[in-house]
Amino acid sequence: MATIFSRIVAGEIPCHKIAEDDEFFAFLDINPVAVGHTLVIPKKEIDYIFDIDDPMLGRMMAFAKRVARALETAIECKRVGLAVMGLEVPHAHIHLIPITKESDMNFFGKKKEMTQEELAAVAEKVRFVYK
Numbered sequence: 001m002a003t004i005f006s007r008i009v010a011g012e013i014p015c016h017k018i019a020e021d022d023e024f025f026a027f028l029d030i031n032p033v034a035v036g037h038t039l040v041i042p043k044k045e046i047d048y049i050f051d052i053d054d055p056m057l058g059r060m061m062a063f064a065k066r067v068a069r070a071l072e073t074a075i076e077c078k079r080v081g082l083a084v085m086g087l088e089v090p091h092a093h094i095h096l097i098p099i100t101k102e103s104d105m106n107f108f109g110k111k112k113e114m115t116q117e118e119l120a121a122v123a124e125k126v127r128f129v130y131k
Contacts, residue, residue, distance in 0.1 A: 003090055003091040005025075005045075005091040005093065006091060015028070017123065018067055018070070018126050018127060021063060023042060023059060023060070024043060024060055025043055026039065026063070028119050028122060028123050029095070032112045032114065033104070033105060033109070033112065034099060035122060036071050036097070037112075038095075038126070039094070039095060040063060040067060040096060042056065042092055046092045047091065048092060049084050049092040061094075064096060066130065067130065068080040068082070070130035074129045075098040076098075077098035077099055077100055078101075079098075079099055081097045081098075081102075082094060083097065083107070
């Protein structure tokens with residue numbers, strides 16, 4: 001059975017897409033810890049990030065870097081934090097989170113409450129910079 005992320009890539013579940021190429025897909029987290037919280041995934045369903053072969057993992061990080069640079073430009077922040085936990089969904093993914101302080105990456109605190117319209121506006125702003 002396909003993961004929720006594979007279903008997002010297939011277009012079965014809507015998302016606020018930031019970027020994609022032949023191998024990778026980036027979209028806004030619907031339960032963000034900060035405005036602009038983005039998930040980067042391989043399109044190929046691989047459960048654990050360290051099961052991705054080295055060349056592909058390098059390409060995934062390069063893709064994530066391009067997305068992070070767009071986030072830095074589009075969202076007011078000091079840096080874009082990166083986290084990999086991998087227990088929430090059995091599909092490898094990287095969290096990119098615009099931050100001004102380390103505590104902005106608190107996954108256990110209150111999530112940002114954002115409407116679909118607010119998420120769409122953030123995605124559009126980042127996509128504009130990404131191009």
